Amino acid sequence: MDKTYEPQAIEQRWYETWEHRGNFAPQQMGTAAAPYCIMLPPPNVTGTLHMGHAFQHTIMDALIRYHRMQGDNTLWQPGTDHAGIATQMVVERQLNAEGKTRQDLGREAFLERVWEWKAYSGDTIGRQMRRLGTSPDWSRERFTMDEGLSVAVQEVFVRLYDAGLIYRGQRLVNWDPVLHTAVSDLEVVSEEENGSMWLIRYPLAEGGGDLTVATTRPETLLGDTAVAVHPEDERYRHLIGKHILLPLTERQIPIVADDYCDPEFGTGCVKITPAHDFNDYAVGQRHNLPLINVFTADARLNDNAPERLRGLDRFEARKRVVAELEELGLLVEVRPHKLMVPRGDRTGAVIEPFLTDQWYVDLTRQTQPDGRPGGWSAIIKPALDVVADGRVKFVPENWSKTYNEWLNNIQDWCISRQLWWGHRIPAWYDEAGRIYVARSEAEARTRYGLGAEVVLRQDEDVLDTWFSSALWPFSTLGWPSEDAFLKTFYPTSVLVTGFDIIFFWVARMVMTGLYFMDGEVPFREVYITGLVRDGEGQKMSKSKGNVLDPIDIIDGITLEELVAKRTKGLMKPQDAPKIEKRTRKEFPEGIRAHGTDALRFTFAALATNGRDINFDMGRVEGYRNFCNKLWNAARYVLLNTEGQDCGQIGKCGYSLADRWIASRLQATIREAHEGIDGYRFDMAAKAIYEFIWNEYCDWYLELAKPVLTGDAHEILKRGTRRTLVTVLETVLRLLHPLMPFITEEIWQRVAPLAGAGGATISLAAYPQADVNLIDLDAEADIAWVQSFLVGVRRIRAELNVAPGKPLAVLARGGDAADQERLQANRVFLESLGRIESIALIDGEAPEAATTLVGHMEILIPLAGLIDKDAELARLAKEIERIVKDIARIEAKLANPAFADKAPADIVAKEREKLDAQRVALGKLQDTHARMARL
Known part of the structure; x- marks a missing residue:
């Protein structure tokens, strides 16, 4: 492995490998494996993906990778939406900049221009999704105006019209x-x-x-x-x-x-x-x-x-x-x-x-004049029932109230739009204005017995974008044909989306899915995500100048490039100086490259159920450091295991530390499952992060060193090497759905040592907790060891003793368990604590700093270690400095000229500084008091 973790060196290579091998396609077709399907909310072909997309795509990809590794027959259906009004506006603005209008081009030429834009925007979105590490089945990518989906739209319109549920009428509309x-x-x-x-x-x-x-x-x-x-x-x-x-x-x-x-x-x-x-x-x-x-x-x-x-x-x-x-x-x-x-x-x-005259879907009548079911009873009531009886579940559940309230107060749906870009309404008119609804003009003539002499013209209007989007869960799977994918993956498993389109899209998919798929819901769960806001909790918008591009966080961007990007194309050009000032203050050195994995892990760690997230670049920086930590740990493990017997040949013995880390891993696996299954990605991320950083890297790798470098028996060393690689290999699989690239790169080197087969971690089995490896005694023993070492380290810090200076430690009292643990773990304690000796004493002890471990008192004699008077003087001087600093900040905050007039973020930082200094003062005073008593 390279000495330094460089995400740019591995991400594109691995993504191309996965896609080329077909790893994202359903792997279990034709088997008894349970189907698991997510429909991507199709992004509009109006530009590029924003932070909200990146957040939701991370959540969906984590679910897909998790279930793929669980052995489910997994499909993530990708695609894009034609977004009628929005896309037509984009292209019309381009024409206006050229001094032209769509009328100058005419309908046919204008639509050719829109299709050119769709190709450009769709390709951009696809490239961005790949950069984000998402793993949909690209071979099945769909567009809402693909031929197959257009057939589905026509079919739905004609069937609803024939059922009396679509009508044309003159009514007031929002124009x-x-x-x-x-x-x-x-x-x-x-x-x-x-x-x-x-x-x-x-x-x-x-x-x-x-x-x-x-x-x-x-x-x-x-x-x-x-x-x-x-x-x-x-x-x-x-x-x-x-x-x-x-x-x-x-x-x-x-x-x-x-x-x-x-x-x-x-x-x-x-x-x-x-x-x-x-x-x-x-x-x-x-x-x-x-x-x-x-x-x-x-x-x-x-x-x-x-x-x-x-x-x-x-x-x-x-x-x-x-x-x-x-x-x-x-x-x-x-x-x-x-x-x-x-x-x-x-x-x-x-x-x-x-x-004006418009086309409507009837959603309000109970029955039609001829006795057939009206829109309320045929469409709305079933859509309410499936949420009431739990066939569709909202997460968080409170969003079901929003869904129900809208359906209970619904009006007829105006589905016609006076645009050129979109699905043309499948209705024709003769010269007398009579309407003929059919899938094509030829079918209209056949259905209504019209001869060639009857001149027909098709309706000029197109359908509301949401009409075709409402069919997405089944039209993308091949409906109205009896497609194998439709039979396998409908109903889909979960819809991941924002609360802002519960009305636009979620409810309408339920309505159409139930009506056209024999009462089957389109999805069983709806996971509603929060909005991605900036670090101050404000909604991201171009006009505020606080928009972040996920690709810029992945690749990095210079300050000048970021300023130019944020001030380009503003609706109010006069806002540019304010936005530039904000940007230079927020990112004085631009944005450094963090890589995809750090960004994805940030999203996961912030993904609490349904709550908006305040996106903090400091968190991304922290998780970039997490990647470095994992990378360096892997290099250390490989350095100590490659070319060695890691249990493939000889017998293994396992140390207390080996048994402890294996036991802690089982709890982490259980927490990861509970987090992902419950859509608590923050809890899953926290459990995995803390295990890797704190338990595996900070503790276990140190606990392993005395075994590997000391005079332990080869059987024990072999067991530690095996534990090093098997735990690392397992935790890489555990982390993979959240951090796909770094885990794949490391897994390729570690898996053979751990005896794990397969060409890619993305198709390896997701870890399952093994109750046989849970060892509560080992966990209690290592907790005692940790308490001992933490106490010693705290004393070092308080007394300002160098971390590498050997210490002579005394131990007094304690019960039989303390005595046994001390003797059994001397190697760990002396090695990790930089302790040259540990002696048991009774009765009086020399002047010493103390800490308590279990019932045992641990003493570090001060003689020859520090100059007590000098150390008390140093502490007193530091206390005096902090007291003065606290008084200065308090006076500043008490001054109305500052507290009431300075920017809120500056005042908040001063308050945070005051709180931190008060905490530091308390610790120093405690240390001074303890030392004075020695």
């Missing part, structure tokens, strides 16, 4: 006037903003006064078809049924009574605009009011507005309408008003409720 498409409620972000409320007089048509109406959108007045009041509002009850003259128009509209009105809000009178407000639409349906749309798809006034206002943008129209109302004396007052403003999550444009 993005920039994208010119409907978007779902889930793609709308509503935030409170400062606005205004206008109070407007509406003259009574029958004369005798007017009504004052409060509105936040005076421009939609032109589409009003009623004014509503509460039926119990005494101020207006006498006016119900009468009419008003709608300002700026020549129309009369009725005054209606509806419980929707709040007498306490505004004036208690509400203008009703059914074509431009969702609540007003519901009121209009109850009162049979006409729907008058006054906007174009660009959110400009259309021909239903007075001629002088036509073509105005909605916000310019607002100004003109208000100005005309003021000229007519109809504007009563303008009040400041905070309101929730809906914006599209892609464009940031204010969303417009817009009346």
Whole structure:
């Protein structure tokens, strides 16, 4: 092995080897092995993977490698999503930068351009996943617009339409006037903003006064078809049924009574605009009011507005309408008003409720007019039932409440989008506008008996991205054909995803899976991960300048490159100086290369159930050191075992340390299983880390040295060599799902010595705890030895005695067990404690520092070891220095000019420094007091 651990030297080589050998494909097809399958949440082909992807991919890969090593028939199904709106926006922006629009290219040429982008982005994502060490079956990689998946989409649409569960209707939708498409409620972000409320007089048509109406959108007045009041509002009850003259128009509209009105809000009178407000639409349906749309798809006034206002943008129209109302004396007052403003999550444009023809999945009716099951009973109720009865389990369980709440309050699903990129809706129209739904135009003519003379045109719209994504668990496995993979791996085992797409994706996969797969759930468990935040707990975003690229952590990046990367392509270029300042402060020397294994282990160690994680680069640095520790330990083991008999030939005897480390390994194996099986990757990582670092490296390798280098019998040495390699080989397999590269590299050298066969650790058996190797007596004996040595080391540290200086140690008292352990383990104690002698005494002892081990007192005489007075003086001086430092920090924190005005992170660091100095002071004072008593 190389002297230094260099991840770049091993990672690409091993990944290419695994992939070339087909190690990631299911290894147990055609056997009785239990299937285990994970569907990769398909990343959007809109760019590159971010830290959230890297985190989730690490979790999924750990599960897949764990189950593959357990002997399960394991499939990790990879693929990418066409991401309709998002991808079309990316390509349109590229065209805009060239001074072109998609309309300039036309639909066919534009789609060719999008496919070119898909190839580039998809390849980038694949390369990133490989760099992260993920092990999906690349031979089965899918894309949501692959031919096979497109067939599944058409099949689902036609079957749902034939069952009466898909319909086309004119309804209000969330309309993005920039994208010119409907978007779902889930793609709308509503935030409170400062606005205004206008109070407007509406003259009574029958004369005798007017009504004052409060509105936040005076421009939609032109589409009003009623004014509503509460039926119990005494101020207006006498006016119900009468009419008003709608300002700026020549129309009369009725005054209606509806419980929707709040007498306490505004004036208690509400203008009703059914074509431009969702609540007003519901009121209009109850009162049979006409729907008058006054906007174009660009959110400009259309021909239903007075001629002088036509073509105005909605916000310019607002100004003109208000100005005309003021000229007519109809504007009563303008009040400041905070309101929730809906914006599209892609464009940031204010969303417009817009009346348009769209395709819907029926999710609300119990039964259809012809008696067939409606969407609620056929789709929603089964999806609720499987969570209620445990067939689908959420981890953590509380996310099931979020799932249930959404399904219990669901609306019909608008599945059509006015885009060019996506699955074209399989519906055709004749010249009279009649609809023909089929899998192809040829099938439409056959199904509906249409001759060649009937001219058909296909619907221009495409399906919502989530419609095809909802089919992912079975469409990727070959449905609607009877594929062997579909029969083997559906239902899948676990879905690993974020809480933000429980509505978008998780629920819809359950709905479609149950409906089309004979009541079988698409997955049995849903593991919801938290978000990856920065070290301060803030959400990572380009605008904040706190985004980290997982590949930069793996390979390293210079400060200048990182600054350029974070400030490139900002939506607000003026933020660049602030982001540059933050970056230079956070990474003054850039980011050093840490390798994939250190990054993956960091994610695992932070993966507590469902909680967001604050990503700390210090943790990555620490786990890079862990890799170094493991590497150096392996080199030491190989140095002492290669070319030696490690139990392959002769008989072995085992020391106390050998039996102890073998016993501790069994507990670690058990904890690793419990952690991974329970999705507590943090607990599994902690157990393995502590065993390798603390027990194997820090203790066992030292305990092995006296046996290997001393005059122990060859049988005992052989047993220690065997223990060195077998424990290391086992723990490498234990660690492999979390750290695949370094474990493979070391395993290749260690496995032959341990008698382990196989070409790769990735297909080796995952360790199972062996109860026969649990030795509680050995664990108790070594715990005593450790307590003895820790006590001696503490005294060395307190007395400032050099670690290598030999000590003469006295032992007094103790019970029979202490006496026996002392005699039996002298070799360990003297070697590891740098002790030249251990003598048993009774009665009085010389002036000495002491510690207690079990019932035995351990004494280290001070004579000739230290100058007590000089040491007391040194301690007193150090105590004085820390006291002054504590006073200085306390004064600084008590000063409002610092505590209230300095950056929060600077104040926090000062508080941490104060706490650390107080702890140090307490230890020094204790040491001084003990020494003074000697």
